[in-house]
Amino acid sequence: MTRVAVIGAGCTKLDEHWDKSLRDLSTEAGVLALKDAGLEGKDIQALYIGNMSAGRFIGQEHLAALTVDHAGLTPIPATRCEAACASGALAFRKACMAIKSGEYDIVVAAGAEKMTDIKGTSAISTLMGAGDQEWESAVGLTFVGLYALMTNAYMREFGLTREELALVPVKNHKHGLNNPYAQFNKEITVQDVLNSPLIADPLRLLDCSPITDGAAAVILASERAARKFDNPVWVLGSGQASDTLALHSRASLTEMLAARVASRKAYEQAGLGPDKIDVAEVHDCFSIAEVLAYEDLGFANKGEARKLLINNETAIGGRIPVNTDGGLKLGHPVGATGIKQIIEIVKQLRGRAVTQVKDAKTGLTHNVGGSGATALVHIFGSE
């Protein structure tokens, strides 16, 4: 079976793009990725794109065909993958599998979402399409509400304080201060978080990732093809798993089983454990999600994620820097996020990140759909 490498990457600014439609954003990201790889459109053999809900946001399904059409890449095969906010990593994994199946050598894996300038729906209700329609959204739950339930359970069970939880967005805002692609470049304090409006008790505005437009794309190559490119970043491991869609069906609210299963699989494939990861991008859609990720990924023992935060171990300079670009907190175009995370790890392993982790050789991405019913974990290495 061939190995797979990332040989090019491109991302739009994460922002409210009132002057650009979804097709514009996707093409912009794709062109940047091609330029980065030194390739042209004709070199691409297939396209995979992650998108959560263009059907509801902008009335457009059939998004993969639209993307190759607008990019001038027809008649190559084009596939849309969807697993809510994990759609990006899902498209990436399926693109890797397509190369491993032997059918292609050069494939683009992209993600895109247009969440502003929409009509006939609200982003909040559309995003609840990621939850259980019959058991959660129908009774009025929102995503911040679901994560608030998890936060309360975790604080009660493990004694995490509200102040400690605020260290997550404080760190991520600091990490992304100079990130030109971030939706915000602004440092915040614990007090800023605690003073921000209460959204769903105990989560406050500054615990929440924003509504964002954006697209991201990476070019993948088989081992044979990748050898011709500079600085390929290798996919060492890929894991995907599922959990119940509705929170009430789970044995525990203080862990994400799918992330645990997916990471175990990825570590096994890569032949290394969490202690060997130099840098990670985790799915901090709400502050609690990053706390759970530390434990689900094995960076901390159960109930001990707070220690990483208090001791700055996940900050730049710490043992395992997490979300060095600012994470989802500084931009979360849901279908694009999984690819955007991969791009940050690719930059880190190439030694070209804006906030560079010294000597980073291995990196991990953790992308979650909904409240954890889908999780994908990928591990990357510079060799």
Place this chain on the structure above:
Amino acid sequence: MTRVAVIGAGCTKLDEHWDKSLRDLSTEAGVLALKDAGLEGKDIQALYIGNMSAGRFIGQEHLAALTVDHAGLTPIPATRCEAACASGALAFRKACMAIKSGEYDIVVAAGAEKMTDIKGTSAISTLMGAGDQEWESAVGLTFVGLYALMTNAYMREFGLTREELALVPVKNHKHGLNNPYAQFNKEITVQDVLNSPLIADPLRLLDCSPITDGAAAVILASERAARKFDNPVWVLGSGQASDTLALHSRASLTEMLAARVASRKAYEQAGLGPDKIDVAEVHDCFSIAEVLAYEDLGFANKGEARKLLINNETAIGGRIPVNTDGGLKLGHPVGATGIKQIIEIVKQLRGRAVTQVKDAKTGLTHNVGGSGATALVHIFGSE
């Protein structure tokens, strides 16, 4: 690279299921497929599901996770694929690739759509999500309108008469007369078609596939695993291609380029041509679509599809029987259709179809998204 076989198949009745939700339908189809293969849920290593627009139809994205959740299959990886009405075949192809990548031996490929009992939207406007939102749906085009444009162009260019076009639904209704899964079991005449209400000139009600709820599932196995099962049906070839989303960007309205490219690829992989196909399921969403398919798949030369109809060559007993279960005309749950087509071919090659083609050894499926921006062609063989 391993070969892939279908070792089990199950389908719900195609109908208006006012008493069943999408999750009920998917699970029903999956259980039938498992029973057919003699397997249990625990034997399944991954799930792929095609669905076009549950987000708009029923407010539910994240459909693959919902499906494994409701079927009790967590934590296996679950992937939703979408390419409008070609979502089913897309999920099938991705499931095949996953097996070829070496990661799995037994995978389920399903399709599902819930199109009745919906709220806050109409099926017609939701289906237009398959077209170009900025250039087609925004100006009021519907899908029957798009296919009417193709029909007019074809009739003008090749002299197909309105009466000849009616032979398509007449044949398909006859084929599906005893199909217990069909939404309708009723013979119709050319005169019935011509007397039915005009929907978009020249297409009439009886030229149109219906709005349908339904789900379908097949179990796929690697060569190693498939050898343990009775009557495996082998995937001999798989092709996928794309075209422009909007009709106005195409060089011709009288062919579907994506179907031509996809079928060429599938024939090449299978090592056989259209003359070696014993039975086919083609995407007859509107009567003209079946006419175009004959030519795009190489069953007829350009402009000569009418001869097949006039001479009953695509009827049971003819040279290449098409849509032996009645086709989309007798039920089109959009995301499920591609899998439902595959199930009919599997039945034919096992010699167990309701309307059996004598000694059928090779079969083909042709599944189209929207007005042809996505096409997938699969070729199957009993050996």
